[in-house]
Amino acid sequence: MGSKGFYQEYEVFSKRTDTSPxxxxxSMLAPNRELALIMAQENFMRxxxxxxxxxxxxxxxxxMNLEERQTLKRLDNKDYRNTxxxxxxxxxxxxxxxxxxxxxxxxxxxxEKKGENG
Amino acid sequence: MKMGDEACKRALIELLYQLADDDFILAYRGSEWLGxxxxxxxxxxxxxxxxxxxxxxxxxxxxxxxxGEGDVDQLAHARPSKERKNAILxxxxxxxxxxxxxxxxxxxxxxxxxxxxxxxxxxxxESLKNSSYEPLANVxxxxxxxxxxxxxxxxxxxxxxxxADQTARNRMETALTRAFADFDGVLSLGSFGVEMARYxxxxxEEMLKKKWExxxxxxxxxxxxxxxxxxxxxxxxxxxxxxxADLDRALxxxxxxxxxxxxAIW
Amino acid sequence: MSNVIFSNQLTDDEKYAHxxxxxxxxxxxEADDWMPDDYRLTLIKLISMHGxxxxxxxxxxxxxxxxxxxxxxxxxxxxxxxxxMGHGQLLLRVAEDLMKPLGKTREDIMxxxxxxxxxxHNVFHMEAPTWGDAGLIGWLVDGAAxxxxxxxxxxxxxxxxxxxxxxxxxxxxxAQHGEAxxxxxxxxxxxxxxxVQDAINRWWEALLMFFGPQDASTTGTSKQDITIKYRxxxxxxxxxxxxxxxxxxxxxxxxxxxxxxxxxxxxxxQQKWVYQQPDWNRFKDIIKNNGPKSKDRLELRQTxxxxxxxxxxxxxRSDSIG
Numbered sequence: 001m002g003s004k005g006f007y008q009e010y011e012v013f014s015k016r017t018d019t020s021p022x023x024x025x026x027s028m029l030a031p032n033r034e035l036a037l038i039m040a041q042e043n044f045m046r047x048x049x050x051x052x053x054x055x056x057x058x059x060x061x062x063x064m065n066l067e068e069r070q071t072l073k074r075l076d077n078k079d080y081r082n083t084x085x086x087x088x089x090x091x092x093x094x095x096x097x098x099x100x101x102x103x104x105x106x107x108x109x110x111x112e113k114k115g116e117n118g
Numbered sequence: 119m120k121m122g123d124e125a126c127k128r129a130l131i132e133l134l135y136q137l138a139d140d141d142f143i144l145a146y147r148g149s150e151w152l153g154x155x156x157x158x159x160x161x162x163x164x165x166x167x168x169x170x171x172x173x174x175x176x177x178x179x180x181x182x183x184x185x186g187e188g189d190v191d192q193l194a195h196a197r198p199s200k201e202r203k204n205a206i207l208x209x210x211x212x213x214x215x216x217x218x219x220x221x222x223x224x225x226x227x228x229x230x231x232x233x234x235x236x237x238x239x240x241x242x243x244e245s246l247k248n249s250s251y252e253p254l255a256n257v258x259x260x261x262x263x264x265x266x267x268x269x270x271x272x273x274x275x276x277x278x279x280x281x282a283d284q285t286a287r288n289r290m291e292t293a294l295t296r297a298f299a300d301f302d303g304v305l306s307l308g309s310f311g312v313e314m315a316r317y318x319x320x321x322x323e324e325m326l327k328k329k330w331e332x333x334x335x336x337x338x339x340x341x342x343x344x345x346x347x348x349x350x351x352x353x354x355x356x357x358x359x360x361x362x363a364d365l366d367r368a369l370x371x372x373x374x375x376x377x378x379x380x381x382a383i384w
Numbered sequence: 385m386s387n388v389i390f391s392n393q394l395t396d397d398e399k400y401a402h403x404x405x406x407x408x409x410x411x412x413x414e415a416d417d418w419m420p421d422d423y424r425l426t427l428i429k430l431i432s433m434h435g436x437x438x439x440x441x442x443x444x445x446x447x448x449x450x451x452x453x454x455x456x457x458x459x460x461x462x463x464x465x466x467x468x469m470g471h472g473q474l475l476l477r478v479a480e481d482l483m484k485p486l487g488k489t490r491e492d493i494m495x496x497x498x499x500x501x502x503x504x505h506n507v508f509h510m511e512a513p514t515w516g517d518a519g520l521i522g523w524l525v526d527g528a529a530x531x532x533x534x535x536x537x538x539x540x541x542x543x544x545x546x547x548x549x550x551x552x553x554x555x556x557x558x559a560q561h562g563e564a565x566x567x568x569x570x571x572x573x574x575x576x577x578x579x580v581q582d583a584i585n586r587w588w589e590a591l592l593m594f595f596g597p598q599d600a601s602t603t604g605t606s607k608q609d610i611t612i613k614y615r616x617x618x619x620x621x622x623x624x625x626x627x628x629x630x631x632x633x634x635x636x637x638x639x640x641x642x643x644x645x646x647x648x649x650x651x652x653x654q655q656k657w658v659y660q661q662p663d664w665n666r667f668k669d670i671i672k673n674n675g676p677k678s679k680d681r682l683e684l685r686q687t688x689x690x691x692x693x694x695x696x697x698x699x700x701r702s703d704s705i706g
Contacts, residue, residue, distance in 0.1 A: 003693070005700035006157075007490055026550070027477050028159050029490060031699035035160075035278065038271045042163040043473060046466075047554075066417045149449045149462055153442040154684075156692035158473045165466035169459055176455045191454045213691075218447055219680070220687050225695050278702060279695070286698035368450075375453040375515045382573055384453035384515075384565075 009058035010036040012044055015051045022054065033057065129313035130251055131185060132203070133320060136308065136357060137242070138178035139204035142194055144235060145172035146368055147208070147228075150217040156225050167232075167271060170264045177257050184253065195376040199361045199369060205303035206356040207231060209365040210296075226289040229279060230297045233272035234334075238304050240265045241329045242320065250318040273337065280341035294343070301349035305330060308357025407615045412542030415481040426610050427541055428482045435475030436497050437505035442468040443681045444508060448518035457565065464522060464561050467554045474547040481543065498686050500673050507590045509675025516579030519569060520587055522562025524632060528594040530555045531628045540615040570639040577640075584636065585644045592662040593670075595625040629657040 010033065012025040025044040030036035036055040045053075064072075079085030083103060090100040099105070148168030155161035179190045187193060208231070213223040243265060246258030279286045307314055307323045315322040331345055338345055354360035375384070394402070399418050406413065413419055442465050449465055452458040480490055496502035507525050512518060533552055539545045569576040596608070598621060611617045619627070629650075636643060648659045669675075673682065 003696035003700045004489060004491065005703065006696040008703055026474060026547075027481075028473065029157075029477070029480075030159060031696075032278075032702045034274050035699070035702075038267075038274050039159045039163040041267075042166040043159055043470060044550075046162075046166060046470070063416065066414070146450055149458070152449055152462065152465055153439075153446045153469060154688040154692075156695035158439065158469060158476065162466055162470045162473060165462060165469070169462050169466070172455065172459055172462070176459075179455070194455055195453075215687075217450070218684065221684070222691050223688065225692055278699060282698035282702065285694050289694065371450050374451045375448075378453075378515075379573065379575065382576060384457060384568055384572075384576075 006031045008032065008036075010040075010055045011058050011061060012036075012040045013054040013056065014040075014045055015053075016049055018051050020051070022052075027058065030055075123317075125313055126317040126319075127185070129310040129317055130254070130319055131182065131187065132308060132310040133314050134178055134182050134185070134254070135203040136205075138175050138182065138193070139202050140208055140235070140239070140304070141171050141175035141178065143202075143204045143365070143368065144208045144232070145169075145175060146372060147210075147212055148232075150212055150221075151223060151228065154217070154221055154223060163271065167268050170268065174261045174264075177261065181253055181257060191376065192380070195373045196380060199365045200359045202356070202359065202361060202365060202369075203308065204356050204361075204365075205300070205306070206351075206353045206360070206362060206365075207297060207300040207304055208235060209356070209361060209368060210300075210353075211364050211367075224289070224293065226279065226286070226293040227296065229272060229275045230290065230293040232268075233276045234297055234301060235304060236265060236268045236272055237333055238326070238330055240269055241326055241333070245321040245326065246319075248318075249320060254319070277337065277341055280343065298346050299350040299352040302351040303353075303356050305349065306351070306355070306357050308355070407540040410538075411540075412545065413540055414542050415484075422610065423614050424482055424485075426607060426614065427544065427616070428479055428486075430607065430611065430616065431475055431482065431544055432479040432493055432496075433503055433505070435472050435479050436493060436502055437508060438468050438472035438475060440497075440504040440508045440681055440685065442472070443684060444510070444512040444677070445518055445521055447512060448515060451515070452518070453515065460561050460564070461518060461522075464558055467558065471551045471554070474550060475544075478541075478543045478547050494689060498682065498689075503671045503673075506593045506667060506670045506675070507587075508681065509670045509673070509678045510587065510590050511676050513586075514579050514583065515565075516569060516576075516583035517586065519562055519565030519580065520583040522558055523566045524562070524584075524587065524591055524636075525594070526555060526558040526562055527632055528591055528628050530559060531624050531631065532595060535619050535624060536617045538615075539617065544616070566639070570641065580639075581641055584641055588644050589662045589666075591628075592625070592659070593664075593667045595628065596621040597664055597667070598622045626656055629659070633657070 007029040008031060009027055010030050011027050013022045014025055015022055025040075028036060028039065028043055030039060033055055037053065040053050040055055041050055090102075093100055145168050148164060148171060151161075152165050152168070153161060155164050175194065176190060179193045182188070182193055183190050210227075210231075212228060213221065215221040215223070240262070243258045243262040247255055247262065249255040249258065276290075279290050305323060305327045307320065307326075311323045314320050320326075335345060353362060400420055403413070403419060403423075413423075445461065445465050445468070449458065449462050452461050476490060476493060479493065480488075483489070483492070493502060497504070507521075507528075512521060530552065533548055533555065537545060537548050537552060539548065566580055569580045599608075608617075608620055612620070629648075633643070633648070645660045648657065650656070651658050670678070673679065
């Protein structure tokens, strides 16, 4: 016995649909990425739709350690970056008899309205 | 398909038995491997393929049920080996031993047999999509969807083991010799093959065989393997109901609980 | 590297205090985080045993995969046993990552199993001679497994908690798969009903043993205190066993089935089930690989592992070919 090279660590990511983001699934052992790829779906996504799979060798991933994860914390004082900091505009626009162009309104612009364009 | 044409119906039923029995017995061999594959991750992947394959068998048996051949479970469990139409290559044991005791199963044979069979099955399904018997064409369309994965899975294993070390290569070549010796049985449509083609149920056997070779040639080339001029039917003609003791033993296991009370609800 | 400096700044006691603060705050520990040695060793022992039990657990049911009485049942049990292998995969990955700093891999786990150093769960040493046993394993053994695994869904070790979340989601299917087989038998003919009753009689003692001894006074050792201290689990063995009784005894009885323990009853005053203790000496003996099927199953696992060694050897250096 002695086939340590067979047991390489791979991390598996997948997309549920074409439009969904890549999601981390789990790790697996495989001798190489081609075999990792053909085993991934049935190991981690037997009962759900899958639109795409990525396998990544773990040693190619730079992960954060415990101390580095502390760099991710920040204060909750950044309203100026978010719509939350601009909520007062709603009231202002009302004075000009205009609606607020909020997230819901703006993101709806891309949709094709029924009845238009045939 | 002309309704009421007895010769056509006879050929159709024959074809359906071949398709169903092939999938059923190979899925059984796959289920014996469950828990015993060379790698845990592979065990899980292989089992999905065995499940898919048994699911396909169930769909083909259902078509037979619809044609008045009897209940699906009776078709799968109760027919004696002389009535089975599967290719003999697919019934061979996975290796010496029993699935519960000292199974000295041969992964090289599993890879070669499954890869060769799935490629043949894929070609048949592509052909059956245009079958004159519409219910079969519909089933073929569905079955085909799952074969892309099966094919990629087994081709990957095949190519990698063929290109690996000398031990692996030797084992693969031994398995290839066994598979080629009986592979004609897999591509064969049996004695009703001419009628099957005449009624446009499926393309002629020679056509299927040519396509199989055409698909396999580049893969064979890539692993430095020569395509044999002819395949064999060394162990007999499964399409004619000829089978080995391997099938009888398999049927005894498959029917063990079923035969305790075939009329009961399980 | 900043982490080296950081780690050097703290004494082990400080690291330990920080670690305890984290788990007490409900934070999850990750594989590469600092952890006390006894935490790591407890997890390795617990999770490698859990993982290898799934792999060994595939074997008693495996017998019934080809034998299942209909196409539908064949497919159902094939999917179920596949899940057991899949659970083994998830858990062994978690254990392997914990063992990595000790220089150990999956090969060592298998070697420990074969040498008897790594134990597998008592239930998987037992015989499963009929289709009724296949159903009963799915129903009650998986039922017991659900009780014990859901108890650890909030385990302080993140990778274990995440694996258990996946596993428990699939256990819901297992429970229903087992119920479906049992229901068909219980509603079936006399021989079918007897098949289930026999299986219950056969498995009852093993089910009582499933959750382990009440405390160390019974068998001499118990890991439950340390696992509770480190927030790996919350309930004691006995609490889990009582939960199992409350969930399953009424269901067993509702199908007209009986338990092979006439003393079994719910004591309203004590608010607990009173039952006859299993033979805990037999339990110790079983998990030392002296159960009725211990040797056979280990031999089966070892034969196939050895037979397939050439495949792993052949692809050992295939990573660059990939």
